[in-house]
Amino acid sequence: xxxxxxxxxxxxxxFFLEQGNCLASNGSTALMGEVDMQTxxxxxxxxxxxxxxxxxxxxxxxxxxxxxxxxxxxxxxYYPGQCPKIxxxxxxxxxxxxxxxxDVTSCFKLSQTxxxxxxxxxxxLLKKLRQRTTFFVLGINTVNxxxxxxxxxxxxxxxxxxxxxxxxxPSLSNEEIVAQIEWSIWAMNATGKHFPKYFRPPYGxxxxxxxxxxxxxxxxxxLWDLDTFDWKLITNDDFRTEEEILMxxxxxxxxxxxxxxxxxxxxxxxxxxxxxxxxxxxxxxxxAECIGDTDYIERYD
Ligand SMILES: [Zn+2]
Numbered sequence: 001x002x003x004x005x006x007x008x009x010x011x012x013x014x015f016f017l018e019q020g021n022c023l024a025s026n027g028s029t030a031l032m033g034e035v036d037m038q039t040x041x042x043x044x045x046x047x048x049x050x051x052x053x054x055x056x057x058x059x060x061x062x063x064x065x066x067x068x069x070x071x072x073x074x075x076x077x078y079y080p081g082q083c084p085k086i087x088x089x090x091x092x093x094x095x096x097x098x099x100x101x102x103d104v105t106s107c108f109k110l111s112q113t114x115x116x117x118x119x120x121x122x123x124x125l126l127k128k129l130r131q132r133t134t135f136f137v138l139g140i141n142t143v144n145x146x147x148x149x150x151x152x153x154x155x156x157x158x159x160x161x162x163x164x165x166x167x168x169x170p171s172l173s174n175e176e177i178v179a180q181i182e183w184s185i186w187a188m189n190a191t192g193k194h195f196p197k198y199f200r201p202p203y204g205x206x207x208x209x210x211x212x213x214x215x216x217x218x219x220x221x222x223l224w225d226l227d228t229f230d231w232k233l234i235t236n237d238d239f240r241t242e243e244e245i246l247m248x249x250x251x252x253x254x255x256x257x258x259x260x261x262x263x264x265x266x267x268x269x270x271x272x273x274x275x276x277x278x279x280x281x282x283x284x285x286x287x288a289e290c291i292g293d294t295d296y297i298e299r300y301d
Pocket of ligand 1: 115116162166202203
């Protein structure tokens with residue numbers, strides 16, 4: 001539970017600072033609603049949803065022709081910390097490190113990946129990276145920071161979805177999971193003129209119910225096999241030092257392969273990401289290159 005809350009506050013830290021607000025001054029939900037979202041709300045999306053502006057952190061469920069929820073297995077919903085009550089049959093990655101044959105968990109070349117942007121901190125990372133890499137973005141951050149999203153694209157990086165607002169998906173209803181994914185895709189359609197192919201679940205929280213929904217969107221699930229726990233750089237308890245992280249990187253360098261989980265939502269994790277990049281060098285791959293597949297399901301330009 002502690003981990004869950006910590007990541008949630010790290011995620012939105014960039015946003016709060018930008019808005020001139022203090023993290024402790026208010027509940028995050030109320031503040032997110034006040035955001036002046038920058039990506040224009042497209043007309044086609046108004047026709048489709050009857051809405052005229054981007055939603056807050058609880059996006060509404062809009063039924064889609066190609067999503068059939070009767071085909072989704074009926075499995076128990078669970079919250080962070082409830083793993084002991086979960087059957088191993090659900091194949092939960094966050095509880096049991098269980099993976100499906102279609103999940104991508106590694107790469108034949110040691111490669112970094114970055115979650116939770118686009119955020120103001122992302123820009124410093126973009127300036128330093130000398131190779132193409134993969135970013136898993138939040139829809140709500142995409143419509144808040146479309147300029148940064150475009151900078152990621154201009155530099156040739158691959159972008160996948162990380163949901164609309166970073167919910168713990170196994171705790172949500174099927175409809176709420178669909179809403180988290182469809183709105184993240186629409187944010188990417190409107191901002192980057194493409195339909196994503198790769199999806200990474202927040203907190204790595206995924207079981208066969210979430211997988212069944214994600215697959216109906218045509219998305220490929222991407223997890224990781226090497227975790228920096230870089231978010232622990234900004235927590236007071238369970239603290240992890242930069243030296244500890246860099247020692248792990250040196251060990252992984254010896255193996256030469258693997259998929260590294262990092263975060264570009266906060267300045268501190270980006271500082272360390274840049275050092276990791278200097279250590280590993282530019283001989284890295286994007287997720288699409290790791291598995292020899294295309295970058296996006298579709299491009300609209
Ligand atoms: Zn995340």
